[in-house]
Amino acid sequence: MSAAEVLSVLQERGETLAVAESLTGGLLAAEFVAVPGASLVFRGGLVAYATDLKAALVGVPLPLLNSHGPVDPSVAAALAAGARDRCGADWAAATTGVAGPDPQAGQPVGRVYVAVAGPLPDHAAVRELTLPGDRAAVRAGAVEAAVTLLAERLAITITSR
Template identity: 50%
Template sequence: MRDPLVSDDATGLIADLAGRQQTLATTESLTAGLLAATLAGVPGASAVLRGGLITYTEATKIALAGVDPAVLARVGPVAAPTAEAMALGARRRCETTWGVGLTGVAGPDPHGGHPVGTVFLGFAGPDGCDVEELHLHGGRWDIRVAAAREAIVGLRARLAVI
């Protein structure tokens, strides 16, 4: 039986990375490992997926991903600079070509002044780091699944321009 979360984009991402002999790690907050688990559902993922950090709290963002406490004090856990630091932390801690950081508000309540569905995706790669801000809709599960899917699509798009 096929994993219901694994899409053609996830399969394509694994193939894209393998074809380039590149690797990937994640730091996930709102998705709590869903991105890494989705990618691990693709046969051959072990050739590129090196690991993932689940940093559901500010303390674990600091301890596991190496996010600077000053960043969190300045902008909070749901912000572009935080997602960037999380992506860089994944890349650095797991010694990979790419790091992806996901942070946001899945609900049911707003957090830190951000409405439910606000998500920041950080992408750290060989040429630097950039962040996407998303405004997703639906329930908690819908937002988490959509965030993981958008991270997959976003990384594939970045690989296409290299």
């Protein structure tokens, strides 16, 4: 499912979307706002590239960041939940990881976590990825993975209705 299809499903359901991004630096939001009519669903996004901004802007607990670092599945989940909450959206997707060229805090280049938070706790999901390539490839792969994970979670909620 593409970003346009995700937005279409959300529009049909009367639901909204937000994003929180680290390594993708706005690319995930751009993927959605490139779709004509995105403003009917897309509430906004938070780019928290610096670790301290993940806490200050998105609400990721500082103890979590201090104990696990910014590239962690729990941090990805907290980014998605924080974006959903701070932007007043029904759904949110988040990205965090290492795009390179160097490893960060013990995490290898290409290690990425994408996460989704939805209206109910069982809608949440986190996926770990190891993406090949240079910075651009890792960042593009993270965007694609976040859209895919969101589409999967939306499909699950459609079938459980």
